[in-house]
Amino acid sequence: MPSPNDRPEPPRMASVDEIRAEFPALGRRHNGLPVAYFDGPGGTQVPRSVVDRMADYLYHHNANTHWAFPTSAETDELLAASRRTFAAFLNADPDEVVFGPNMTSLTLRVSRAVGRQLSHGDAIVVTELDHHANVDPWRSLERDRGVVVHKARMTPETGQLDWDDLDRALSQHRTRLLAIGAASNALGTVNDIARAVAMAHEAGALAFVDAVHFAPHHLIDVREWDCDFLACSAYKFHGPHVGILYGKRERLGSLAFSRLDPAPDTIPERAESGTQNHEGIVGAAAAIEFLAGLSRAPDGGGVSADQALRRRLTTVFDGLHDRGCDLLKRLWDGLAEILAVRLYGPPPSAFRTPTLSLVVAGVPAAEVAARLARRGIFASHGNFYAQTVVERLGQSKNGLLRLGCACYTTEDEVDRVVAAIGEIARGEA
Template structure:
């Protein structure tokens, strides 16, 4: 399945994809750090500022339209995440800020003798907020390790850390450094068996397949709109009963019910309008399979399943291009039979060459990738790569083509003076 989408139609919706360098189209493989946005998202944000810009709760037209857009955005993201209610969706500046906020709310009830678990495979935004809360409250932090050979979570070791004192397990759905997909459903079951909550960082997973918080059974899940073709905006899902009982750090006039009590201050209204448009864009991808009369939730499921299938094609293509490159080590799953346990986010190192030099050489050729630790500091430390500049990261999404992946491979062979395929 090489052409799951009408690529000409899809790519034409993303203005950024028309950029060129040296008479060649720019290739965006920096997507794990933030995807490009379709014109519909840009228009929604511009239209909001041009016609609907107002604060909430007023008796006048612009305020009422703002209320309607923001309420619809909550409903749209609830559809995307398969939440039971729009009131389980919280918007904020970014995932990191939301995680710091919810960690403080949860930590009010914890103290000495309580334990939390974080993993070395996670982005630091799902580590440091919990570690700092634990330091404030006298809570013990347990660290779950991962296997350096394939960068998969040490499930047996993590299971052994869970006990009746565990209050929270913080884990990523997919690693932003190595692409590893974790078995969150099993981890949720294990956490709940000892009475613990589970917080899932789904930022890296969100653009790559369906998310279903009900099927996972997780208590809290965070993602970012700018990673799934929207604006810079953070999103937090929480079970309503949990959010309702928590004490939020908020001003007195703010409402006392979810999600409002956690959406502190005036929100980024134009960003929320853009997030709504991004979700509707993803639903559009599934209209052919779900039917135009299908619900948005059904269309989102179909669209994200199509993306997930194409991800496997991208995964295989990227790893094929990496094969045989001199001095190249891919850090993560490379077994063709296990690619369903990774997203097409591939990090690698080149013996004797600094990751920054490789990324710069690719940038000169119009291929945009990241280097460093991508805030997954625990990963590069565990792999012994932090002092060497981290890794080079390539990340594809559904608007990337196999021709672009082939051009990446050709550029790497040129940079590394390797023979052509």
């Protein structure tokens, strides 16, 4: 007779089929084939609940803020609730959460404000692994403020940051800020951000973290990382096109943001400008709630609603990580068998995101992507604005093909893309 111990553990999160049912885009067909979306690192699909929440805002609550009538008060409350949701997502406080159009604009805004405190000869350290949205805003200070930007190297063979070089870059100059990515959108490398932030602080520098590619795959914890700033983008985790910035309270309060007079000078609004994208912010918060709603684990009692939300997110991100590891391994191992394929990024045994890049010998990445699209497989190609990564890999001319797994990716889709790349590598149209 089976003992109670033989009973299978109840699932801790929704199955892939349950998740897929939430995404109308997954019903799309191309050339008679179901579409498999491997373009998540460029932008993820959006579940029904997020779109519904945005439509509901626009249909029933749309107004400008801070007025004495119900739709305005509802807008105020929805924006405040969205800040609380993102505070739980980031492990921050609501007044440390800033909204904006996208990560790039928010980073540019912080770079302008930080730049005002810098003088000729001060240094900023960026990394070769980074998306240029976390490089060029800092480089613009070279021109404007006489600041020197140093780039910490990546190791092309492993796709990892060269930590000795980072250490040298931080300590050998008058470094005032480290700008570093939590994960590479080209290779899936995950950086040890707590370590990098500690190194930056040790050198007397602030730490600005680009978590755009990290956010869909691992749960951010700004308190654990102790970073001064962090930016991410909701369209990479099933939300609309809205950027989110975290800033430590004292930093948000003291930086000289370009603020126009009618705007409040209190945090977090002093770091924002103009009328916000209300429906986008509401939708971005709905994306976090969608993710939390994938948890099937009991909440446990005795905690606040925000703590319960963070607990659910922890469960879900653990589950997504496990699934992502399995999918990435299947993808990597399948592609590694194809002789003409060269894979880039850390191996599946590394702590990473389920994103990899590759080249097929003799076929430009744009052509591989076009042939995959004919087979109903959508994947990005080029440099993904991680220009330096692609340069260091010697692939600037032909570019890389990038495959990213998302929460809705199935093993069958992975097998499909492996088979399709095998055909392309063998010269089958």
